[in-house]
Amino acid sequence: MTIESILGAIVIGAVVGAIGRLLIPGRQAIGWILTIVVGIVAALIGTFIAQAMNVSNTAGIDWIELVMQVVLAVIGVGLVAGLRRGRGSRL
Template sequence: MTIESILGAIVIGAVIGVIGCLLLPGRQAIGLILTIVVGIVAALIGTAIAQVLGVATTDGIDWIELVMQVALAVVGVGLVAGLKRSRV
């Protein structure tokens, strides 16, 4: 992995985390940094799942992979917000 690919994964993960937070109804009691971390993890897991399922890599945007990543981000943000809410 190069520095550019790592930075790209962080930026894409951050965007996916924010999108996941916006798609989840209601207000989430988690901060921006935690949302970005959830997005990065969701992006990595979504990419791994897409590769296992044999989703073809294209030159442009891989829409199926992107949908998987955003769906995982929504679930992740919901879980983290629920866990944080139950602790308080």
């Protein structure tokens, strides 16, 4: 991996995480740093799934891959927010 691909993954992950967080209704009990981390992980997993399905190399923007990444970010942000909310209510 080059430094450009790492920085690209961070930027795309931040955007994907923010979109995923915005698509969940209500307030989430996680900060922006954790949202970015979830977005980066979702972007990486979405890319691997898209490559496995052979839909990652299309002309122009890879919409299918992007949708996979955002859906995974929504799921990830929801899970992390739910786990943090559950942990906070027990204290």
